[in-house]
Structure formats: C-alpha cells, structure tokens
Amino acid sequence: MALLEINNLHASIEDKEILKGLSLSVNAGEVHAIMGPNGSGKSTLSYVLSGKPDYEVTEGTATLDGVDLLELEADARAAAGLFLAFQYPVEVPGVATMTFLRTALNAQRRARGEDELSTPDFLRIVKEKAAHLGISQDMLRRGVNVGFSGGEKKRNEILQMALLEPKVAILDETDSGLDIDALKIVSEGVNSLRSKDRAMVVITHYQRLLDHIVPDFVHVMHKGRIVRSGGKELALELEASGYAAYGQDAA
Amino acid sequence: MNVVTQIRTAAEQALGIAVEQRTAAAEAGRIGELRRAAATAFAANGLPHRRVEEWKYTDLRALQREAAPLAGTPDAAAVAAASADVMSIEGAPRILFVNGTLVGSASDLALGAGITVEPLDAALRGPLADRVGALAPQRYDGPLALNTVFLGSGLVVRVAAGAKIETPLHIANVFTGAAASTYGRVVLVVEEGAEVTLVESFQGPDGVAYQTNSALELFVGDEAHADYIRVQEEGDAALHLATLMTEIGRNAQLHTFSFTSGAKASRISLYGRFGGQHSQAGLNGVNLLKNKQHADVTLLLDHAVPHCESRELFKSVLADESHGVFQGKIVVHPDAQKTDGRMMSRALLLGETAEMDNKPELEIFADDVQCGHGATVGDLDETLLFYLKARGIPQKEAEALLVQAFVGEALELLENETLREFLIARAAAWLVRRAG
Ligand SMILES: Nc1ncnc2c1ncn2[C@@H]1O[C@H](COP(=O)(O)OP(=O)(O)OP(=O)(O)O)[C@@H](O)[C@H]1O
Ligand SMILES: [Mg+2]
Numbered sequence: 001m002a003l004l005e006i007n008n009l010h011a012s013i014e015d016k017e018i019l020k021g022l023s024l025s026v027n028a029g030e031v032h033a034i035m036g037p038n039g040s041g042k043s044t045l046s047y048v049l050s051g052k053p054d055y056e057v058t059e060g061t062a063t064l065d066g067v068d069l070l071e072l073e074a075d076a077r078a079a080a081g082l083f084l085a086f087q088y089p090v091e092v093p094g095v096a097t098m099t100f101l102r103t104a105l106n107a108q109r110r111a112r113g114e115d116e117l118s119t120p121d122f123l124r125i126v127k128e129k130a131a132h133l134g135i136s137q138d139m140l141r142r143g144v145n146v147g148f149s150g151g152e153k154k155r156n157e158i159l160q161m162a163l164l165e166p167k168v169a170i171l172d173e174t175d176s177g178l179d180i181d182a183l184k185i186v187s188e189g190v191n192s193l194r195s196k197d198r199a200m201v202v203i204t205h206y207q208r209l210l211d212h213i214v215p216d217f218v219h220v221m222h223k224g225r226i227v228r229s230g231g232k233e234l235a236l237e238l239e240a241s242g243y244a245a246y247g248q249d250a251a
Numbered sequence: 252m253n254v255v256t257q258i259r260t261a262a263e264q265a266l267g268i269a270v271e272q273r274t275a276a277a278e279a280g281r282i283g284e285l286r287r288a289a290a291t292a293f294a295a296n297g298l299p300h301r302r303v304e305e306w307k308y309t310d311l312r313a314l315q316r317e318a319a320p321l322a323g324t325p326d327a328a329a330v331a332a333a334s335a336d337v338m339s340i341e342g343a344p345r346i347l348f349v350n351g352t353l354v355g356s357a358s359d360l361a362l363g364a365g366i367t368v369e370p371l372d373a374a375l376r377g378p379l380a381d382r383v384g385a386l387a388p389q390r391y392d393g394p395l396a397l398n399t400v401f402l403g404s405g406l407v408v409r410v411a412a413g414a415k416i417e418t419p420l421h422i423a424n425v426f427t428g429a430a431a432s433t434y435g436r437v438v439l440v441v442e443e444g445a446e447v448t449l450v451e452s453f454q455g456p457d458g459v460a461y462q463t464n465s466a467l468e469l470f471v472g473d474e475a476h477a478d479y480i481r482v483q484e485e486g487d488a489a490l491h492l493a494t495l496m497t498e499i500g501r502n503a504q505l506h507t508f509s510f511t512s513g514a515k516a517s518r519i520s521l522y523g524r525f526g527g528q529h530s531q532a533g534l535n536g537v538n539l540l541k542n543k544q545h546a547d548v549t550l551l552l553d554h555a556v557p558h559c560e561s562r563e564l565f566k567s568v569l570a571d572e573s574h575g576v577f578q579g580k581i582v583v584h585p586d587a588q589k590t591d592g593r594m595m596s597r598a599l600l601l602g603e604t605a606e607m608d609n610k611p612e613l614e615i616f617a618d619d620v621q622c623g624h625g626a627t628v629g630d631l632d633e634t635l636l637f638y639l640k641a642r643g644i645p646q647k648e649a650e651a652l653l654v655q656a657f658v659g660e661a662l663e664l665l666e667n668e669t670l671r672e673f674l675i676a677r678a679a680a681w682l683v684r685r686a687g
Contacts, residue, residue, distance in 0.1 A: 050641050053633065078643035090638050094656025100639070103652065108643035143656070160642060 001066060003028040003199045004168045009060035011048045018044045020224035021060070026168065029196040033210055033235060034203045036221035037243045042203045043087050045221070046170045050084040051077050064168055078104075079111035081167030085157040085174050087203075092144035097156070100144045101126060105163055129162045133189050134182075150177035158189045169193070170201045175209040187212030207239045222246045263297045265318035270294070270400050282375050282402065285384045289399035292391055299393040305520070308576040308608045309547040311393060314516045315490055319462045321401070322350040322431035330354055333425035338452055338482070341669055343421040350426055351404045351433030365414025366447065371405035371436055379407050382438050386468045386496035388522045388551070394492040395520070398466040401434035405466075408449065412442040412472070419448040419480075419670060424463070426455030426486070432462040439469045439477070443500075446476040448667060453513065455486040460515075462490045473500040473527055478507075480670055482677065485513035487542070493519045499559075501527025508665055509536035510674050511546050512681050521550035525559040525587075532561045537658045537674070539681045540573035541602075547576035554587040557617075561591070566661045567598040568654055569605035570685060578610040579624065585616040594624040599631065599657050601650070651682040 002025035011019040018041045026032050034042055048055050049062055051074030062069045067080050092100065106116040117125070130140060133155045145153050154174050161169050171190065175183055190213050194200065202213055210218075210232065218234040219226045220243070227246055228234070259267065274290040277283070298315060299306035325333070333349040334357050344359035346368065353370050360368055374380060383402070387395060410416060422437060441447055455461055463485060471477045485491045491514040499505050509519055523532060538546045552561055567575040577596040598607035609626035631653055639649035658678050665671040 052637050052641075073646070074637060074640035075643050075645045075649075078641055084641055086638070086641075090634055092635050092638065092653075092656065094659045095639075095652050100642070100652070103648060104639075104642035104644050107645060107648060111643065111645075164642065 001063065002026055003065055004201070005061070005063045006049075007061045009045075009048070009062060010058045011044065011055050012058060013044070013055050017058070018224050019048060022221075022225050024219065024226055026199045026201060028167075028199055030216045031194065031200045031202060031213060033215040033218045034201060034221050035205065035218065035235060035238055037246075040221045041224040042221055043172055046084050046172045046203065049077075049170065050074060050082060075107065076111065078164070078166075079108045083161050083164055083166035083169045085154070085161060085169065085171040087172040087176070089145050089153040089157055091146045091148075093146050095144050097140045097142060097144050098126070101160065101163060104160070108164060126163065130159055133159050133162070134185055135159055151179060151182045154178055155182065155186060158186050162189060162193060165193075167197065168199050168201070170203070172203045173205070174202070175204055175206060183209065183212065207235050210235050220246065259297060260312050260316075262315045262318045263312070266298075266397065267294060269318065269321065270397070273400050282380065282383065286400055286402060289396040293393065293396045293400065296391050296393065296396075305390075305549055305578065308578070309516070309518050309545065311518075314545070315462070317460070319430045319432040319460065322433045324352050325349040325354075325427065329427045330357065333427050336427075336454065337423045337425050338454060338484075340419065340421050340450060340673055343419045343450065345421040345423055346406065348404070348422070348424045348435060350428065350431065351424075351435050353404070353406070362420065365411045365445070366416050366420070367409050369407045371407055371438070372403050374407035374438070375402070379409065379438065379440065382407075382440060382468060382470065383436070384468075386470070386498055386522070388496070392494060392520060394464055394518070395466060395494040398434050398436060398464050398494065401464075402436060404434060405436035405438070407438045407440070409440045410442060410445040410447045413444045415445070416447040419450050419478075419667065421450045421452065424451065424453045424465070426459075426461050426463065426489070430460045432464065434464045436466040436468070439467065439479070441469075441471050441475040441477045443472040444474040445472065448478040448480070448670070450480045450482065450670065452482040452484070453491060454484045455489055457486040458488050459486055460488045460490070461486070462492075464492045466494045467496065469495070469497040469505070471497060471499045471503045471505045474502045475500060476504045478667065479505070480508045480665070480674075481510065482674070483509065483511045483513050483517060484677070485517070487513070487515060487544075489514045491517040493517070495519060495521045497523045498526050499523070499530045499532055501529060503527065503530045504532070505530075506533045506666070507535070508674075509548065510677065511536065512539040512677070514544070514546070516545040518547040518549070521548070523550065524553040525556055525561075528556050528558045530559050532559070533664060534561070534563045535661050535664050536565045537661050537678065538565070538567040538575055539658070539678060540568065540575060541570040541685055542573065543571070544573045545576075546574075547578075549576070549578040550580070552579075552581045552592075554581065554583045554590040554592065556584075557586060557588045557590065559587070559590060561593070563594040564661050564664065565596045566658050567596070567607060568601060568658060569598060569607060570601040572602055572604045574605070575607045577608070577626070578612075580612040580614065581622060581624070583613070583615040583617050583620050583622065587617050588619045590617060590620040590622065592620070592622040596626045597657075598628045599654065600628060601631065601654070647686040651686060654682060655679065
C-alpha cells in the first residue's frame with residue numbers, strides 16, 4: 001500500500017458534495033502536484049484529510065502508512081505524520097509562536113511515545129531552521145502569524161513543517177503571495193525536506209513553483225475528482241492550454 | 252405614610268439579630284455613629300435582591316440562604332494549617348489573617364521606611380480613624396453596611412508622602428475550619444507622591460459554606476501611584492462579598508486588578524471617584540469560572556473633575572454552567588470636561604449553558620468628552636482551534652492556549668513582572684485543573 005492512499009473519497013459540506021469519488025496513491029519519496037481550476041475541491045481535499053470539522057465523509061477511505069485517517073481527530077492525524085501547510089494560515093493573537101511550536105512538537109512526540117525535547121535543544125533547532133527560512137527572532141516572539149505579511153505566513157508554515165518532520169505534507173498554494181526571492185527560499189526549504197521516507201502533495205496553480213519543486217507526478221482535479229494524471233510535462237501543457245478541455249466534463 | 256412590612260429571609264433575620272447584638276452597647280465617637288447608622292440602614296433595607304438595580308443579576312437574598320455565625324479566634328492548629336496553605340508571592344512581605352484574625356506571629360509587620368501598618372481595631376482610636384467610612388457611597392450597599400456594623404478586624408496601611416515602596420505588600424486572608432463569617436477591612440492611605448503596590452488574597456477550603464465580607468478604602472493622594480491586586484481563590488462553596496472604594500487625587504495613578512476564580516458566588520462592588528485633575532485609573536480584571544459558579548463585578552466610576560482618564564478591561568472565561576456579570580457605569584459630571592473613558596467587558600463561553608450578563612453604561616453630563624464602552628460574548632474560534640489541532644495539539648491543550656491568550660490581554664496590563672507572572676501561572680493552573 002502506498003504511504004498515502006485515497007480511495008473513492010466522497011465528502012460534503014452543508015449537504016453539498018464537493019469531493020466526488022477521488023482516488024490518489026502517493027508513495028514514500030514521491031512529490032505529487034495537484035492542479036485544477038478554482039473551486040474544484042483542492043483545499044477541501046486537504047481539509048478533509050487533515051480532519052477539519054464541518055466536512056462529512058460519506059464514502060471512501062484514506063490511509064496514511066496504513067493508518068485510517070478518517071477515524072482520527074485532527075491532532076492524532078498530525079501525530080500520525082500528516083501535515084497541511086494552509087492556503088490561508090490564521091493569526092492566533094496572544095499565543096507566542098515559540099510557545100505554539102514547542103507545544104505542537106512536544107504534543108506530537110508525546111502522542112508517539114517519544115520524550116519531549118528539552119528547552120535548550122528545542123531553541124537550538126528552531127533557531128537553526130528559522131534562520132534558513134529567513135524568519136527573525138522577533139517574528140518568533142510575536143503571536144502566531146500576528147502582523148506577518150502574506151509571504152511571512154507562508155514561510156512560517158514551512159518552518160512548522162521542517163520542525164514537525166511529517167511523513168506526508170500537503171502544501172496548499174504555498175507559492176501564492178510569495179515574491180521571487182521568497183519563492184526560492186521556500187522551495188529550497190521544501191526540497192531540503194524531500195526524502196525517500198517522506199511524500200509531498202503540492203497544490204498549485206503555477207508552473208513556476210514546479211520549476212523549483214520538481215514533481216514526480218502531476219494530477220488535474222476537476223469537480224471533486226482527479227480527471228487526469230501524468231508526469232511533470234502535464235503541468236507545462238496545462239500552462240499552455242488551461243483547463244478548457246475539462247470544462248465540457250459532465251458535472 | 253404607608254408602612255411596607257418586608258418579609259425577611261432566615262438569613263436576614265439571623266443577621267438582624269447579630270447586628271442588634273453588635274450595636275447594643277453604647278459606643279461613643281464617630282465609629283459608634285457609623286456602626287449605628289449602618290445597623291439602621293440594614294434594618295430598613297436588608298440584603299439586596301434582584302429588584303435593586305445594582306443587584307439585578309446577583310440576588311443576595313436568594314444566594315445567601317443562611318447567615319454563618321461570626322468566626323471566632325482561630326486556635327493554634329487552625330493557624331498552623333493556614334500558614335501551611337497560604338499562597339506566597341516571591342519577594343513580597345506578607346501579613347496573614349486567619350478567619351479574619353490578624354496573626355502577628357506569622358506576619359511581616361515591620362516593613363521598613365515609608366510604610367506602616369496598624370491593626371484596624373487599634374487604628375480606630377488613632378489619627379487615621381477619620382478615614383474609615385469616608386469613601387462610602389451615597390447609595391445603600393448591603394454588604395458594606397454589614398461590614399461597617401462588624402468593623403474591627405483589618406488593617407490600616409499608610410505610605411508616607413514621597414515614599415516609593417518597591418516590593419508589593421501582600422495581605423493574605425485564609426479561611427479554615429467549619430463554616431463561619433468574617434468581616435475585614437483594609438484602609439490604604441497613599442500620601443502625596445508616594446508609590447505602593449498592595450496585593451490582597453483570599454483562599455479557603457472547598458466544600459465549606461463560609462462567608463467572606465471584605466472592604467477596602469483606598470486613598471490615592473496627589474501625585475501618588477497605587478496598584479491594588481486582589482486574588483480571590485476562595486473555596487468552592489464560599490460566598491465572597493467585596494466592596495472596594497477609592498478616591499484618586501490630582502496627577503495620580505491607580506491601577507486595580509481583580510483575579511477571581513474562587514467561591515460559589517462572589518460580588519465585587521467597586522466605587523471610584525476622581526477628586527483631582529489629570530489623573531489616570533486602570534481598573535481591570537479576569538474571572539475564571541466553572542461548574543455553577545457565579546461572579547459579579549459591578550463598578551461605578553465618578554469623573555467628578557476634568558481631565559481624567561479611565562480604562563476598564565474585564566475578561567471572563569465561563570465554563571460549564573457558570574454565570575458572569577459585569578455592570579459598569581461611568582458618570583461624567585457636568586464640569587468634568589476632557590474626560591477620556593473607555594470600558595470593555597469580554598466574555599468567552601466554554602460551556603453550553605454558561606451565561607454572561609453585560610451592562611456597561613455611560614452617564615455623561617459634560618459636552619467635551621471622549622467616552623466609549625463595549626461588551627462582547629463569544630465562543631472559542633473554531634478556525635483557530637483547528638489550526639492548533641492540525642499541528643498535533645490535542646483539543647484540551649488547544650483550548651487552554653486560546654483561553655490563556657484571551658485572558659492574557661488583560662493580564663499583560665499588569666506592570667509588575669512578578670505579579671504578572673504570578674497571575675499568569677494561576678490562570679494556567681486553573682486551566683490544568685479544569686482539563687484534569
Ligand atoms: N462552507 C461551505 N459551504 C458551501 N460550499 C463550500 C463551503 N466551503 C467551500 N465550499 C465550496 O466548495 C468548493 C471547493 O472549494 P475549495 O476551496 O476546495 O476549492 P479549491 O480547489 O481549493 O479552489 P482555489 O483554487 O480557489 O483555492 C467551492 O465551490 C466552494 O464554494
Ligand atoms: Mg484552495
């Protein structure tokens with residue numbers, strides 16, 4: 001079985017079906033890109049997998065390393081190795097970024113039966129990873145994402161991913177809102193986390209991200225389903241022709 | 252004139268008898284007069300109830316079913332038990348009251364230059380006796396009337412003109428033993444240009460229906476700086492009634508902070524008055540309630556003179572079936588031009604049946620003022636909760652982080668770092684107890 005295995009997934013929100021029988025297999029070591037028009041359900045897929053309330057799964061399965069994700073609370077899914085870099089990271093006023101990072105990391109370690117990190121070890125690791133992503137000490141002291149620019153919020157997502165070292169990371173439009181330099185920094189951050197034990201699902205609208213994070217597979221999502229899959233050249237084709245070819249698809 | 256015969260509750264009858272006994276013996280002088288006047292007022296009005304506007308949400312007649320007997324002098328075992336339990340604040344000298352009795356042997360009474368303390372009963376015969384009762388409000392206040400009738404236990408603290416007292420003074424009230432009632436009063440006189448921080452704490456055992464009635468009279472002199480922090484962690488069956496009265500001089504600053512997580516039912520009545528121009532007051536607080544706890548903060552702030560600034564921020568966290576009340580009234584007198592007042596009460600409901608009553612009011616009789624008030628009641632933000640959980644933080648821990656952030660906005664207003672950290676830790680402990 002693949003590291004992330006999604007089979008015939010149906011999910012709705014407020015009685016409106018958004019995912020309509022989606023299947024996807026992602027093996028360890030692979031990077032998959034998901035592209036598709038606005039409203040096709042890409043973010044919905046990422047929310048359903050990570051356990052956001054409000055969504056109802058009506059059919060299908062999703063497993064991570066053999067663990068049934070759909071049975072678990074969101075925090076347990078994270079501890080099982082799933083990470084979602086949000087399309088719109090929220091601000092959490094009053095919770096210092098450092099406190100948040102330490103609480104998250106230690107909660108996951110506890111859930112996996114590992115020891116909590118000592119404060120000095122934790123600080124050393126965060127400082128090192130933050131430096132690579134151009135995140136200042138001042139930002140770490142502030143409330144989570146509070147007063148961060150759009151690009152800074154995205155970098156903060158990647159910092160969290162680097163710290164939590166998930167098995168499967170879903171990056172939802174991490175490139176949107178990034179300037180050219182930040183895109184490079186973030187891509188390098190992501191690439192440095194590529195490994196044979198880890199898989200990534202990169203949701204994007206643009207080829208330019210895929211120039212930096214080169215995918216093994218590209219999928220087209222349309223109306224809640226994967227309607228086409230191919231290699232990295234599929235992204236170039238979409239860039240040239242758009243999604244018009246899928247528009248005629250029966251709803 | 253029609254005579255209305257009011258039906259007295261059992262508690263009122265018992266209190267009435269105790270009041271009569273206390274005022275039976277002739278007592279000369281001003282204190283005797285005060286006591287008799289309070290007794291007469293109590294006989295006429297009794298305990299406040301929901302038809303009294305200021306007590307609308309806290310019907311004391313219903314809440315105080317019985318009048319616990321007056322607490323006796325604690326024995327050695329009680330003092331030992333209280334000394335073992337009493338909370339302490341790093342670096343702060345502490346004065347201990349057990350069941351309303353000052354325990355000199357367990358108190359730091361020699362406080363160094365500039366600050367003196369004297370037991371209230373002795374001070375009633377001294378030069379500061381005139382201060383006692385001087386800040387009482389015009390309107391009838393039931394708990395204050397009783398506090399005045401039973402006046403005797405407490406402390407008069409005087410900070411000499413110009414003295415800057417660096418370390419906070421901690422007056423700790425501990426209750427122990429079987430249900431009883433205590434009446435205590437602190438008079439704090441901060442003379443011209445002086446600076447001081449006073450902490451009062453209240454604690455006692457769970458499951459004992461004891462009753463604490465506490466009053467504070469706080470005189471903030473011209474150019475003076477006073478901070479008053481109260482930590483109310485009474486036992487879960489206790490009734491806690493507090494009356495805080497203050498008058499603020501010219502160019503002066505007052506900050507009060509009330510932290511309430513204890514008692515089955517509690518009420519703070521705060522009466523403040525600006526008596527001198529160009530002064531500032533910050534009246535803030537945090538209430539953390541669970542189960543069927545009830546906590547009422549009712550404040551009345553008089554801007555009697557121009558050019559003063561007031562800020563109030565009260566944050567309530569209401570779990571389970573708890574009930575919070577905030578009533579705040581800012582009165583701006585006709586000539587109090589350039590008044591700047593802002594009042595805010597925010598409540599976070601954690602329990603399905605928790606409830607908050609907010610009633611902020613402005614009464615403005617001057618035309619050139621800036622005043623505002625607001626009140627909010629809300630639930631935890633689901634979007635934020637999901638973000639935290641998606642990072643592996645379990646529900647209870649995520650809730651605790653968000654609650655801490657919520658009350659943090661008020662706690663951050665505490666300037667003294669030791670006290671700020673002290674209260675942040677107590678809020679965290681409350682969350683841990685709640686989760687556990
Ligand atoms: N609370 C909701 N109630 C009803 N419909 C919703 C709700 N939330 C999302 N939807 C709908 O679900 C569909 C899929 O939304 P989703 O955010 O997953 O799209 P997306 O593919 O991520 O789009 P984009 O590329 O713009 O980010 C949209 O039609 C959207 O309007
Ligand atoms: Mg989206």
